[in-house]
Amino acid sequence: MKKLLLALPLLALASCGSTPPAPVLKPLDYSYLPPILLKVAQVNVVTNFVPSPSQQLAASQDPAPPAETLETMLRQRLQPAGQPGTATVTVTNASVDNVSGNLVGAMTVDVNLASADGRSTGFTEASVGATHSAPESGNPEDLRVAYYDLTKQLMTQMNVQLQYQI
Template identity: 55%
Template structure:
């Protein structure tokens, strides 16, 4: 009798062990924002610096994120922030790219500073964004935790791409050679999309959080972004110094 029971128990244990095995790791695609237009500053060089140092708690969460915020943000800034070749220099600094768990929520924050200087003077602008994602239950799978962190980083980057361009256009506009809103394009541009015929369509950029105005789209000629480091269509002039208005 024992000889019949023991094999049955062994088979049952094997089935239970198979049911409790963890799911296979989930694959998350890289967050790529190469479709966005460059933000071209009227300077000879642009240096991107990461000054963010995470706390131990933030470092643990960032280590579980398939798309660590600071890395994704720096890669995007390295591509988008471009020098036109005019005299001067620019520094783009990542001051914050944090993720924390607060009250059952994953809370992310990003802050980017832009400093420019040249013959015409100097300028500064800061862009800050936040985003929140519901944290998975403590007994949730590691895949669920990774998915929540990935979604949070994606939302942060979406917000930052809009906020940074908006702040530059409205507070450092004289330092911009082209951003999709200046230079070759007649209207402010947000994320671009390929129409399939070689023309990039740029959608108008409203203030962060503002409703869509439904403004017509502007076409950017093919090849405008072929060599963003040395744009051929830029005026290249340094910012014009401000002069006081004549007395009335």
């Protein structure tokens, strides 16, 4: 019994040093938002963005990779309204990066509308950017959460900017 009583404080101290569980970071989804209707018969989403090596590394640490997340949102929200013509939605930037202790993110999307015979009938561009301080802890999980939060902020801004521009 005495040994058990002596061991209890050690168990209490040991439990203080345990690390908290990693937060659950759900995939970012925008299907609940109303569609943005484009007066065309077809919407094509393409990506012309090639990340730098440091942007590629940062995106690989992000639970919601920016290019992938942006493409998914564009496919969910931009819908054809059935008239002849085509919309080409081009992702020209969808990056996060760690620059001198700052997490920097940017997204740019071009929307080109063309009539059925290929003539340009409209163009707009939506761009957003944000910067956060990198976590000082050096903990990889903290960095993952910070990248996720940055991408989530960029996506919120892009949803607003797209609706405003279109």
